Amino acid sequence: MDDKWLAERFEADRPRLQAVACRLLGSANEADDAVQEAWLRLSRSDTRDVKNLSGWLTTVVARVCLDMLRSRRSRREVPLSPDDESIPDAADPEREAMLAESVGQAMLEVLQRLAPAERVAFVLHDVFGVSFEEIAGIVGRSPVAARQLASRGRRRVKAASEDRRAPDVARHREIVEAFFQASRAGDFQALLAVLDPDVALRADEAALRMGVRTGWLTSELRGATAVARHFAGRAEAAQLALVDGVPGVVWAPGGTPRVVFGFTIRNGRVVEIELAADTERLNRLKIEILP
Structure with a gap:
């Protein structure tokens, strides 16, 4: 294949590959190396x-990450917390902090306790919708x-999440409702008010395919302005719900x-919106539509 064409295809896939590697490794710098x-x-x-080619690249990145996780485990090493003052790469602390917010520091800590194969299976399937055959x-x-x-990883993550779940569900609902109402009304400024400046919008493969067909979603988005533009006036058919509480x-529909x-909400603002459309994943969720 033409080198220029390959380079362009790779750059088009880079945001997704970076997201996969970040979730698997818990380190933005290590994710760069894997990509x-x-x-x-x-x-x-x-x-x-x-x-x-996109699937081939995802497989390659996942295998590289799995090797890195196994090597890390054999040396009994884990990546430094983004809040650790001893981070050796002092030039990039903001990127590590951004990763901690987008993934969630609690989730990073839970994932680090999973065996490498569990972590890869859980993240690839439950977060990115990769099939078990792949x-x-x-x-x-x-x-x-x-x-x-993946099931073992899911159980451990769910148990840890239940232990860490913030008690102020009412506040969480208030922020989601504010986002929902602003989206329905097409109120751009109101959306910006509830979004973190570095908010990330991500989607699993099923949601991405659905969005590409309809022209509604084309790639991962980051930044309050981009996400607000994406959602302004688009929530007419959506409904508030409790998802696993x-x-x-x-x-x-129907x-x-x-x-x-x-x-995902931190300090009163939305730091991540994750779209899930994978049928198996949805079937595992307890969904209660609210008035």
């Missing part, structure tokens, strides 16, 4: 027979075993949930 390694492997590989090839297990790995928003909007 760069994926580029090197792409530039050295014959990809003429690759039908899904995950099986990455972790070197059968699809059934990959499903079990946490206030969120759901699009449920009463069947098709897309769930999860909100």
Whole structure:
């Protein structure tokens, strides 16, 4: 394939690859290394027979991350907390702090306690909607075993999340309602008021495919201005809901949930909005639509 075309395709996939690597490794700097390694492997590989280059790149990044996690575990090392003053790469503390906010420091701490294969299976499937057949090839297990790995990781994450869940659910709902109402009304300034300046909008593969078909979502977005523009006037068909007891928003045409909007809130502002449309994932959620 033409080198220029490959480079353009890689740059188009870079935001997603970076997001995958950040979630898997919990370190923005290590994620950069993993994505760069994926580029090197792409530039050295014959990809003429690759039908899904985006999927191929995701697999490569995930394998690189899995190797890094196993190496880290064998040395009994974990990435430094973004709040740790001893971070050696002092030039980039803001990027590490941004990662902590977008993923959630509590979630990073929970993920670090998972075995590497559990972490990869859980993150790839539950966050990015990668199939268990694809995950099986990455972790070197059968699809059934990959499903079990993700299930174990999910149980541990859920238990830790329940322990850490903020008691002020009413405040969380108030912020989600303010976002929802501003989106419906197309009130750009009101949306900016509830969004963190570095808010991230992410979607699993099912939601991304749905958005690409309708022209509603094309890529990961970051920044209050971009996210506010994206949502202004777009929530007419959505409904407030409790998702596993946490206030969120759901699009449920005919009463069947098709897309769930999860909100991560820090210091009274939305720092992440995650769109989930994967059918298996939605079926595991307890969704209660609110008046």
